[in-house]
Amino acid sequence: MLYIPGNNPAMIQQGGIYGADSILLDLEDAVALNQKDAARTLVRNMIKVTDFYDAEVCVRVNHLSTPFGLADLEEIVPLQPSAIRYPKTESPEEVIELLKIIERIEDRHHLPHNQMTLHAMIETAMGVQNVFNIASKFIRIDAITIGEQDLTADMNIVYTPDGAGIDFARKRIVMAAKASHIDVIDTIFPDVNDEEGLRRETEYARKIGFTGKAVINPRQIDVVHEVFTPTEEEIRKAYHIVKEFLANSAAGIGVFAIDGKMVDAPIVARAQYVLRLANVTVG
Amino acid sequence: MKPKIAAQSGTFESSDVIVLIEPLPNKSGRKIEISSTVMQQFGASFRQIVTDMLDQYEMTDIHLIAKDKGALEPTIKARLETAIKRSIGQQEGTL
Numbered sequence: 077m078l079y080i081p082g083n084n085p086a087m088i089q090q091g092g093i094y095g096a097d098s099i100l101l102d103l104e105d106a107v108a109l110n111q112k113d114a115a116r117t118l119v120r121n122m123i124k125v126t127d128f129y130d131a132e133v134c135v136r137v138n139h140l141s142t143p144f145g146l147a148d149l150e151e152i153v154p155l156q157p158s159a160i161r162y163p164k165t166e167s168p169e170e171v172i173e174l175l176k177i178i179e180r181i182e183d184r185h186h187l188p189h190n191q192m193t194l195h196a197m198i199e200t201a202m203g204v205q206n207v208f209n210i211a212s213k214f215i216r217i218d219a220i221t222i223g224e225q226d227l228t229a230d231m232n233i234v235y236t237p238d239g240a241g242i243d244f245a246r247k248r249i250v251m252a253a254k255a256s257h258i259d260v261i262d263t264i265f266p267d268v269n270d271e272e273g274l275r276r277e278t279e280y281a282r283k284i285g286f287t288g289k290a291v292i293n294p295r296q297i298d299v300v301h302e303v304f305t306p307t308e309e310e311i312r313k314a315y316h317i318v319k320e321f322l323a324n325s326a327a328g329i330g331v332f333a334i335d336g337k338m339v340d341a342p343i344v345a346r347a348q349y350v351l352r353l354a355n356v357t358v359g
Numbered sequence: 360m361k362p363k364i365a366a367q368s369g370t371f372e373s374s375d376v377i378v379l380i381e382p383l384p385n386k387s388g389r390k391i392e393i394s395s396t397v398m399q400q401f402g403a404s405f406r407q408i409v410t411d412m413l414d415q416y417e418m419t420d421i422h423l424i425a426k427d428k429g430a431l432e433p434t435i436k437a438r439l440e441t442a443i444k445r446s447i448g449q450q451e452g453t454l
Contacts, residue, residue, distance in 0.1 A: 085434040086374035113450040114368050114441045189412035 081106035084188035092128035094294040132158040199223030224263035250285040314347035366445035369438035395427035
């Protein structure tokens with residue numbers, strides 16, 4: 077997911093060419109307070125005509141407690157991007173309030189309530205505490221994300237490259253997403269010149285269960301894709317497992333062995349997930 | 360409608376346009392100044408976009424300066440809309 081500042085026309089119009097899976101047009105932290113109106117109008121116009129190729133388009137609006145949040149929703153919701161990303165989500169009650177406003181705007185424009193989804197950003201200590209209730213209760217929330225910068229600020233701690241201060245939050249957010257069967261996207265890596273650091277952090281994010289990572293520069297996309305794309309060996313192994321599973325299932329056998337190792341339902345499920353990621357079907 | 364205050368939107372960056380608006384005395388009409396890095400190819404259509412947008416908001420007694428660095432139509436329209444709305448006091452922004 078590539079963050080693009082909402083008041084930068086050059087970056088918006090080129091946003092689709094870098095191969096990111098999704099584009100996040102940012103009306104929040106990437107826009108100066110005195111340019112919020114300009115960014116909102118620019119993003120609204122650009123979404124209508126810009127070809128972002130295969131990338132999903134999300135818009136991060138400002139929080140409803142600011143003077144900009146409602147105006148953002150009024151302009152963006154009628155365009156029905158793939159998703160609205162809502163910052164600093166702290167409670168289910170807040171989401172209920174947000175959804176009421178979104179649905180009221182959709183009704184006014186005769187739009188369905190089931191197309192555009194919501195991404196809840198968890199970036200306060202309260203949000204981390206309430207994350208499962210946020211992630212699990214709303215059918216329109218199909219992803220949650222962690223925002224490291226705001227979270228460390230809220231916790232009065234300093235970001236360190238090892239991510240020690242937000243490790244608990246990361247894992248709690250991942251677990252809430254897994255229990256709710258939705259995607260979970262890791263925070264940005266702020267140093268665009270540190271490719272090794274980005275790779276290390278992305279590998280860690282994948283290892284603990286994140287399904288993607290946000291980036292702030294097109295240069296970071298390839299590293300994130302490399303880490304999150306299954307290797308050829310992983311795909312071959314998964315293919316072998318699923319093929320054997322299908323053959324054994326047809327013969328009425330549930331548990332079997334490959335190279336002397338037991339293969340049961342969880343291993344098959346993991347192999348199927350790898351094949352889904354790689355877009356491979358077993359014929 | 361007349362501009363109430365001087366207003367500005369956009370930047371001097373590539374693919375953007377900076378728009379400045381200031382009020383003129385009553386019955387002055389419109390004074391439009393456009394400069395662009397792509398004036399030869401797109402000057403006429405740029406002027407048409409400006410005129411259409413000023414017509415849409417029924418703007419008069421206005422001095423509008425646009426300095427373009429190759430902005431696309433949606434960007435031009437967005438910057439014009441922002442500057443107009445700021446100048447008539449509908450939106451807050453920067454001078």
